[in-house]
Amino acid sequence: xxxxxxQLERYSRHIILKEVGAKGQKKLLNSSxxxxxxxxxxxPAAMYLAAAGVGTIGIADADEVDLSNLQRQVIHTTADxxxxxxxSAKETMQAINPDVKVNTYRKFITSENIxxxxxxxxxxxxxxxxxxxxxxxxxxxxxxxxxxxxxxxIRFKGQLMTYVPGEGPCYRCVxxxxxxxxxxxxxxxxxxxxxxxxxxxxxxxMEAVKYIIGKGxxxxxxxxxxxxxxxxxxTIKLPKNHDCPVCGDHPTITKLIDYxxxxxxxxx
Amino acid sequence: xxDYKIDDTVDITDVVCPVTFVKAKVALEELDDGxxxxxxxxxxxxxxxxxxxxxxxxxxILKLEDNGDDTFTLIVRKVEDE
Numbered sequence: 001x002x003x004x005x006x007q008l009e010r011y012s013r014h015i016i017l018k019e020v021g022a023k024g025q026k027k028l029l030n031s032s033x034x035x036x037x038x039x040x041x042x043x044p045a046a047m048y049l050a051a052a053g054v055g056t057i058g059i060a061d062a063d064e065v066d067l068s069n070l071q072r073q074v075i076h077t078t079a080d081x082x083x084x085x086x087x088s089a090k091e092t093m094q095a096i097n098p099d100v101k102v103n104t105y106r107k108f109i110t111s112e113n114i115x116x117x118x119x120x121x122x123x124x125x126x127x128x129x130x131x132x133x134x135x136x137x138x139x140x141x142x143x144x145x146x147x148x149x150x151x152x153x154i155r156f157k158g159q160l161m162t163y164v165p166g167e168g169p170c171y172r173c174v175x176x177x178x179x180x181x182x183x184x185x186x187x188x189x190x191x192x193x194x195x196x197x198x199x200x201x202x203x204x205x206m207e208a209v210k211y212i213i214g215k216g217x218x219x220x221x222x223x224x225x226x227x228x229x230x231x232x233x234x235t236i237k238l239p240k241n242h243d244c245p246v247c248g249d250h251p252t253i254t255k256l257i258d259y260x261x262x263x264x265x266x267x268x
Numbered sequence: 269x270x271d272y273k274i275d276d277t278v279d280i281t282d283v284v285c286p287v288t289f290v291k292a293k294v295a296l297e298e299l300d301d302g303x304x305x306x307x308x309x310x311x312x313x314x315x316x317x318x319x320x321x322x323x324x325x326x327x328x329i330l331k332l333e334d335n336g337d338d339t340f341t342l343i344v345r346k347v348e349d350e
Contacts (some may be wrong), residue, residue: 005283005296012290018325022294 009100011053024213025053029099031212034121034136036084037107038063040197041151041204042127043075050080050093050100050206054212057093058121059083060105072074072194109133111256114140123208124148127201132259138159138163139170139256142247147211149204151217154190156228158200161219161238162207168221173241179258193228200226272330272343275303275349280318281310281339287316292344296327301348304330311338318342 002010003022009084014020014028017248033054035042038061049057063085065076073085080088086104093102105117109128114136119126124146126137134150141148141163150171151160203224210216223236278295280288290305297306309318319329319342328345335341 005287005291007285008290008294009287014285015294016286022297125340 007053010097010099014052019215023071024215027212027214028053028209031123032058032121032207033116033123033125033212034058034060035125035127036060036133037127037129038075038089039069039127039129040072040153040194041108042125043073043089044198044201045125045205045208046089046093047075047096047129048202049208050096050102052205052209053097053099054208054257055099056101056103057123058103058105058117059086059089059093060107060109061089062108062119071194072197074198079084080206101173104138107137110156111136111140111258115144118144118146121146123211125204125208126150127204128200129153131184134171135178135259139246139253142170142172143256147208151200151204153192153196153200154185156193156196158196158226158228159204159223160200160207161223162211164211164218164220169238169240170244171248172246173244174223174238176245181260185264196228199228272304274306274343275299277306277308279308280314281308285313285317289318292318292322293325294304296322296325296344296346300345303346305344307342307344308335309340310343311340315340320350 007121014025015022024042031054033049035046038059045056047060065080065083065085065088067081069076070078073264075092076088084106086106090102090104093100105111118140119211124141126134126148127132137148149160149162207218210218221238223238242249276295276299278292282289288309295305304323309315319332322344323329326347326349328347330345331343333341
């Protein structure tokens, strides 16, 4: 595939980079990333990946755009209120970059459908806001051998880590089971500062790009935490747990689990 | 130009900075180590900047020829790094 002059101009700031070049840009154009959740994390991730020329982007979300989303979900606008989030997200991505093919999945991810949805993608971004979805995405990615970026945001805090098959721990090595219901508030109950999604979701997009072009060190075996109020970033080393029930030496979880989800957890 | 066996040619007279360099860089990436690229460029800004940028990437500039029509042809030998 040869670049058109228009593509050379669009991606010039990438191609000029030694670490990207024409080869890296072609890798991006030939790659596919699935973003689960078109909310606070998924919005900036989707926009940066579309702008970067990731050739195929999948976006999964069952919800419609709500007024309370617009404080942080920058891919949607006031004119999109009531529209399916995946439709609104697709329109924004294609407006940014018509090179990108966008697949939409207007559904909740469940143990029934996740394997079929993730199978066609090179990298998965977890942009969900609830523990059942996070464990489901982790277990499915481990079982399918797919790399993914985990992230979570609440109040003025955010965290992320990257799982790559065969390298470092999975989410379940670190967090064994979902916490008891209502032990941890959802972002609806607790609030979240809008730019937090921008910071952490952009870092997820960065991990996806680095994975695709094969440059730099990923957040494998490390959890990055960000506290906006104290303005501190920390990386915490995390070992792989050989007794992990899903990625360990003798897995006991061999089937996907749909953990119970309280109603208010369902909103992005 | 007869002095060198040109493996590929790229014309960057149809684009402006920074795409001039980008287009030349992309053409160089397609070549193997030691192969030779001829880059046709406009006089002025491209002649001042593109050869320097290519040199900074580690490639070897062999020659800059005046084509007599306000364009120049730069002959570059690709140097693969790493």
